[in-house]
Every structure is written in structure tokens, then in C-alpha cells.
Amino acid sequence: MEKAEAKRVLERAREMWEAEEWLRSAELYEQVLAHYPDEEPSAVWWYDAALAYKFLRDWPKAWALGREAAARSPRGEQDPAFWNLGVAATIQRDWATARDAWEGFGISVPAGEGEINGAFGPACVRLDTGGEREVVWIQRLCPTRGRVMNVPATQGRRFGEIVVHDGEPTGERTYNGQSVPVFDELLIFEASPLPTLRTTVNAADASDVDALVASFFARDFGAEPASSFHMICACCSEGRVDWDESGTPTHGGSQTVWLAAPEAEARQLLDAWAEGGERSWSGLELSA
Template sequence: MEKSEARKIVKEAREAWEAQEWLRSAELYEQVLAHYPDEKPSAVWWYDAALAHKFLRNWAKAYELGREAAARSPRGEQDPAFWNLGIAATIQGDWATARDAWEGFGIPMPEGTGEINASFGPACVRLDTGGEREVVWIQRLCPTRGRVMNVPATEGRRFGEIVVHDGEPTGERTFNGQSVSVFDELLLLQASELPTLRVSVNAAAPSDVQALVDSFFARDYGAEPASSFHMLCACCSTGRVDWDTSSTPTHGGSQKVWLAAPEAEARRLLEEWAAAAGRTWGGLQKAN
């Protein structure tokens, strides 16, 4: 391929990119890269081609092209080529490459090999399933994976599942005075075996509701009172929300509570909770 032809194809690739024709753009870049893999602008071409496949959720291609992009990018300078490779390698289960990608971006990794299961602190993820959107709290296991720590109300989603999220924040929440980012979900990586149940409870005071929540979380289960859910418009959801004041159960009385636990265990814990005066429950059923 002559360089004049390559320049023409790169121009077409950029035009396809601007039109969000991701597959065509990536294919055009790959045509040029097959002949010019190591020209001065090649690192950008590899990166754009890999990113296009990320947008397409073609993780095998994003991984393949992302390795080439990272190999031509400066290490330790937060180059996004390493971040996108870290995501793709994580989804592909190549932990050695994922670890190296995070190190290349500039994030120290815990010692060891294999799957990364460390404590990277809390964050929030905006679940997206068939157009429904729900922001949940996660405990981050690595720079792109987290375990869901709420009981989602969204049908089909569960407490304890592990999700992969993007790296660009799309909102902000507070946690004990600390600001944390909201990220968009890319993939449900590992499902949870805990079913979601729904129950009606009556409690004399907000502290009674909190006692129920605490009893479930103490056993690594989940509980989410209806009063802790907050409906937000899309604009507010992508802004800042003060979780410290909005997350606590706001009232006693009657309300629905979403639970994540085996049904027999949920019944036992509910009975223990209802042994105190002013607490009753009923109508336990599977939510999903």
C-alpha cells in the first residue's frame, strides 16, 4: 500500500469515526496498520481501532488491538491505551495482561498472580439492562471490577453480582463525607446465586428498619428498604448526590423491603427481628 493511499484510508477512518460508524472505522484503520504498524501516528490508529471495538462490545478484538496500542504507548503516564486494555484483558480473563496494563497506566497492583481481588474502595455503578437504569454501590475489586453491595430493584439484577464498569465518571455520590464516582456498567461478569425477595414490614421507628438491614448485612446478605430508593431524573443522576443523608431509612411505619438471601434464611431473620415489640412482617415473595 502506497502512503498516499494509506493517508486517504486514514481520512476515511476518521470520517467514519465522527459518524460513529465504529466497525467501518476500525476496519479501515486495520487496513492501514497491516502495512504501517509502527509509523509515528500508528499508536493512535491502534488505540482508535481498539476503542471502536470497545464501543461495539467486541472484547476479543478490543483486547487484540489494545495490546498493540499499549505496546506503543508510554508507561506510567496514565495513557488511556493501558486502561482500555486493562478492561478488555479483565473481561477476557487474562490476568497477567490486566495486571501489566494497570501498572502501565500507573496504578500499583497487589503482589501475586492471577485474578485481582483487592480492596480498591467504594464506588457506584449505573446498571443498564434493557433501558432501565439504577445506580448501585459497589466494592471495587480492581480498577474496573466491583461487587454490588445494594439489593437492586431492577428486574434480573442481584446483590453480590460482579460487574465490569467503564473508567470515565458519569456522576458523583458521597460516602461518609468522601466523594466517589459513578461509572457506567459495561458487563455483568459474574452472576449472584442469592435470590431477590420482597417483603412488607411494619416498624415503629427508623431504627427498627435499620436493625433489619443490619441483621442481613451481618450475615453477608442484603436488605434495601423502599425508603432508601430515590428516583432521579437523568440530569440529576449524572450530577452529585449526597448519599450520607439520602441513604438512611427515612421513616418507620409500613413499607416494602427488598432482601437478598435464601428464602429460609430470610424467614428466620425476619422472625428474629419481629421478636421485638412494634415490628411485624408479611407477604414474603420472590422478586426475581
């Protein structure tokens, strides 16, 4: 490919990029890169092609081209080529490459080999399953993975599943004075074995409901009373939400509680809780 032709192909690749024709754009970049992999601007071409495959959720291609982009990018300067490679390598379970990518970006990860399971603090993830969108809290295990710490109301989703999220925040939540980002989910990395159950509880006051939630979390299970959910519009969800002010407080009375636990253990915990005062429960069933 002559340089004049390469220039025309690059212009077309950028046009396709602006039109969000990701596959065609990436293919055109690859045509040029096959002949000019190490020109001065080639790092940008590798990056754009890898990013296009990321948008397409073609993780093997995002990983392969991302490695080329990162190899031509400065280390330790938070270059996005390393971030995108870290995401793609994580999804491919290429832990050696993922570890090197995070270090290249400028993030320290726990020493060792294999899967990264660190303590990267809390964050929120916006689940997206066929149009249903729900923001849940996670405990981050690495820069791009986190364990879901709520019992989701969205059908088919579970407490304890591990999700991969994108790196650009699309919202903010504050709780007890701490501000955390909201990331968009990319995919479920590891399913949770815990089923989602639903029951109706009657409690004298909020402290009784809090005691029920605490008893489940003490066993590494989950519990989510209906009074802890609140609905907000998409625009507000992508902005800053103060959980202390906007969150609906837990209350007593009768309400639905979603539980994440094996049914037998859930019944035992509910029975033990009901013995603690003016408390009762009924109608335990799998959540649809």
C-alpha cells in the same frame, strides 16, 4: 499499500469515526496498520481501532488491538491505551495482561498471579438493562470490577453480582463527606447466587428497620427498604448528588423491603428480628 493510499484510507477512517461508524472505522485503521504497524503515529491508530471495538463490545478484538496500542504507549503516565487494555483483558480473564496493563497505566495492584481481588474502595455504578437505569453502590475489587452492595430494584439484577464498569465517571455521589464517582456498567462479570425477595415489614421507628438491614448484612446478605430508594432525573443522576441531603431517610411504619438471601435464611432472620419489639413482617415472595 502506498503511503498516498494509506493517507486516503486514514482520512476515511477518521470520517467514519466522527460518524460513529465504529466497525467501518476500525476496519479501515486495520487496513493501514497491516502495512504500517510502527509508524510514528501508529500508536494512535491502534488505540482508535481498539477503542472502536470497545464501543462495539467486541472484547476479543479490543483486547488484541489494545495490546498493540499499549505496546507503543508510554508506561506509568496514565495513558488511556493501558486502561482500555486493562478493561478488555479483565473481561477476557487474561489476568497477566490485565495486571501489566494497570501497572502500565500507573495503578498498583495486589502482588501475585491470577484474578485481582483487592480493596479499591467504594464507588457507584449505573446499571443499564434494556432501558432501566439504576445507580447502585459497589465495592471495587480492581480498577474496573466491583461487587454490588445494594439490592437492586431493577428486574433481573442481584445483590452481590460482580460488574465491570467503564473508566470515565458519569456522575458523582457524596455520602458521609466522602465523594465517589459514578461509572457506567459494561457487563455482568459474575452472577450472584442470591435470589431477590420482597416482604412487607411493620416497625415502630427507623431504628427497627436499621436493625433488620444490619442483621442481613451481618450474614453477607442484603436488605433494602423502600424508604432508601429515591427517583431522580437522568440529568441530575449524571451530576453530583449528596446522598445525605437527597437520600430519603429510613423510617418506621409499613413498607416494602427487598431482601437478598435464600428464602429459608430470610425467614429465620425476619422471625428473629420480629421478636425484638413492635415489629412484624408478612408476604415474603420472590421479586418479579
